[in-house]
Amino acid sequence: MKVEQISIFLENKPGSLEHATRILKEADINIRTLSLAETSDFGILRLIVNDVEKANTVLRENGFRVNKTAVVAVEVPDRPGGLHSIMEVLNKEKVNVEYLYAFVERSGENAVIIFRFDVPEKAIAVLTKNSFTVIPGSKLYAL
Amino acid sequence: MFYNEEFETLPREALKALQLKRLQQVLQRVYHTVGHYKKALDAAQIKPGAITSLADLPKLPFTTRQDLQENYPFGLFAVPMSSIVRLHASSGTSGRSTVFGYTKRDVETWSELMARCLVAAGLTKNDIIHNAFGYGLFTSGLGLHFGAEKIGASVIPMSGGNSKRQIMILQDFGPTAICCTPSYALHLAEQGKALGLDMKTLKLRVGIFGAEPWSVSIRDEIETIYGITALDMFGLSEVMGPGIAMECQEGRGGMHIFEDHFLVETINPQTGEPLPEGEEGELVFTTLTKEAFPLIRYRSGDITRLITTPCRCGRSHIKMERVMKRSDDMLIIRGINIFPAQVEAILADIEGLEPNYQLIADKISALDSLELRVEVSEKIFSESGSVKELQNIEKRIFKDMKDYLGITPRVKLVEPNTLKRSNGMMTKVIDNRRRA
Numbered sequence: 001m002k003v004e005q006i007s008i009f010l011e012n013k014p015g016s017l018e019h020a021t022r023i024l025k026e027a028d029i030n031i032r033t034l035s036l037a038e039t040s041d042f043g044i045l046r047l048i049v050n051d052v053e054k055a056n057t058v059l060r061e062n063g064f065r066v067n068k069t070a071v072v073a074v075e076v077p078d079r080p081g082g083l084h085s086i087m088e089v090l091n092k093e094k095v096n097v098e099y100l101y102a103f104v105e106r107s108g109e110n111a112v113i114i115f116r117f118d119v120p121e122k123a124i125a126v127l128t129k130n131s132f133t134v135i136p137g138s139k140l141y142a143l
Numbered sequence: 144m145f146y147n148e149e150f151e152t153l154p155r156e157a158l159k160a161l162q163l164k165r166l167q168q169v170l171q172r173v174y175h176t177v178g179h180y181k182k183a184l185d186a187a188q189i190k191p192g193a194i195t196s197l198a199d200l201p202k203l204p205f206t207t208r209q210d211l212q213e214n215y216p217f218g219l220f221a222v223p224m225s226s227i228v229r230l231h232a233s234s235g236t237s238g239r240s241t242v243f244g245y246t247k248r249d250v251e252t253w254s255e256l257m258a259r260c261l262v263a264a265g266l267t268k269n270d271i272i273h274n275a276f277g278y279g280l281f282t283s284g285l286g287l288h289f290g291a292e293k294i295g296a297s298v299i300p301m302s303g304g305n306s307k308r309q310i311m312i313l314q315d316f317g318p319t320a321i322c323c324t325p326s327y328a329l330h331l332a333e334q335g336k337a338l339g340l341d342m343k344t345l346k347l348r349v350g351i352f353g354a355e356p357w358s359v360s361i362r363d364e365i366e367t368i369y370g371i372t373a374l375d376m377f378g379l380s381e382v383m384g385p386g387i388a389m390e391c392q393e394g395r396g397g398m399h400i401f402e403d404h405f406l407v408e409t410i411n412p413q414t415g416e417p418l419p420e421g422e423e424g425e426l427v428f429t430t431l432t433k434e435a436f437p438l439i440r441y442r443s444g445d446i447t448r449l450i451t452t453p454c455r456c457g458r459s460h461i462k463m464e465r466v467m468k469r470s471d472d473m474l475i476i477r478g479i480n481i482f483p484a485q486v487e488a489i490l491a492d493i494e495g496l497e498p499n500y501q502l503i504a505d506k507i508s509a510l511d512s513l514e515l516r517v518e519v520s521e522k523i524f525s526e527s528g529s530v531k532e533l534q535n536i537e538k539r540i541f542k543d544m545k546d547y548l549g550i551t552p553r554v555k556l557v558e559p560n561t562l563k564r565s566n567g568m569m570t571k572v573i574d575n576r577r578r579a
Contacts, residue, residue: 007528009519011558037530041537041555042519044530063560065524098529 009065035101075133146262165431244435257290260389268295275323282384324478325357329509343370354478394454397462412470495522513552
């Protein structure tokens with residue numbers, strides 16, 4: 001049920017993000033969603049892509065530091081309180097969120113929240129028990 | 144003015160005779176008490192008694208910084224610890240630092256030579272000396288301190304840092320002399336200016352500066368801002384500390400090396416061949432009177448020229464020009480000596496880091512700044528890929544640099560293969576500081 005996220009180490013300097021996106025473009029990789037965590041010196045670009053293995057390979061070949069992290073994608077209706085309904089459950093069950101980011105599905109009805117948990121297995125169990133839709137990687141990459 | 148007129152003005156013939164006698168004594172002593180020297184002299188097939196004139200000096204093997212490190216901490220001491228009254232050390236992790244020992248008589252000699260420096264700068268017991276050289280394991284602060292007490296001056300043991308307080312004391316205590324690194328003098332002047340203080344209104348009349356390279360134009364700048372005479376002092380912790388050579392007030396241009404205690408040569412740093420006096424080369428020192436930590440033909444790494452023309456001050460001792468170059472990759476940051484190998488050792492001790500790094504020295508206003516760029520390794524990024532973990536690694540590098548080397552660089556993780564390389568070799572040091 002987990003989803004693989006690609007993380008790329010980027011220096012905070014002009015052109016470094018462009019370099020990464022160019023490589024993905026040239027390898028014909030589609031980005032589903034992304035987020036950028038940054039400090040004054042460096043950033044970590046986190047991506048959900050349609051082809052994790054290929055993205056991993058081409059980025060490494062071009063000298064980037066890349067790692068793969070397990071994240072969890074959860075579908076919620078795109079309306080007020082959607083995210084809150086998940087947070088309420090996670091809070092009650094004492095599941096910690098390290099970070100999250102989101103995107104809206106093409107149909108416009110649902111949003112997908114990408115969560116990084118310290119213990120993903122426990123989070124998945126809690127979410128499915130409470131009838132949330134956890135999207136498996138295979139489905140998410142192809143969305 | 145002289146502190147020890149007899150020895151400072153000793154005619155050169157007598158000085159050379161004294162040097163030879165002392166050289167022969169120190170050779171006998173190190174041959175019989177320090178394993179390293181016995182081995183080195185035996186390997187060179189030289190008996191200590193074979194040195195019968197100063198012209199024989201080049202027959203003796205050099206002592207290098209590597210020899211010092213290999214004998215860390217006390218391997219080169221020529222006396223038992225019970226005879227040692229003081230220990231100083233250079234920065235660096237275990238085995239990459241050097242420890243300097245002093246007997247009671249060594250401290251006495253050192254104090255006298257520092258006293259000679261202060262008197263050469265025109266200071267007396269009526270002066271108040273603001274000593275902003277660093278105290279502690281480094282030799283500069285305490286070395287100068289003992290000399291100041293020896294001439295009976297009033298010494299303010301200020302040490303480095305805490306600039307606002309330094310300004311306050313300069314105003315309130317009214318010192319007549321200041322001692323620190325030249326860049327710190329410029330930094331203090333900037334602080335003073337920011338606080339609305341004209342440095343020329345202070346009672347200072349003389350400044351003694353050293354521990355880092357500084358040009359004539361920086362000297363002129365300091366003299367103008369402070370309205371003082373700025374004099375150059377040379378020191379080397381391995382050889383003794385500050386007070387090995389001093390610029391006199393009368394002569395200017397060059398520092399007298401106290402030749403009754405040190406024998407100096409210049410050599411070609413590539414071949415090791417001795418150079419005629421006056422040609423630019425690497426300075427090589429032999430200590431003639433040190434008891435605890437004598438050095439035979441120690442290669443200083445400092446490149447400069449010896450000046451043999453007599454000085455109008457009356458001192459018979461040879462002079463050296465200011466040191467602006469090194470024969471190795473040593474960096475001097477705010478008066479602290481750093482070798483890339485020391486940085487490498489620190490990075491190697493941090494789990495998962497590869498020693499792909501670059502040191503970039505710059506000047507931010509008057510003070511040196513150092514940036515340490517380290518390429519993110521595969522291991523670090525795959526095992527500690529979060530922002531927080533990477534920041535912790537930066538902090539750890541910073542802390543180790545501060546703890547072991549006494550410097551506080553800006554640490555920056557960078558992408559792999561981005562540090563400048565020439566012919567496949569990483570350029571480890573980039574020095575953008577203005578030297579003119």
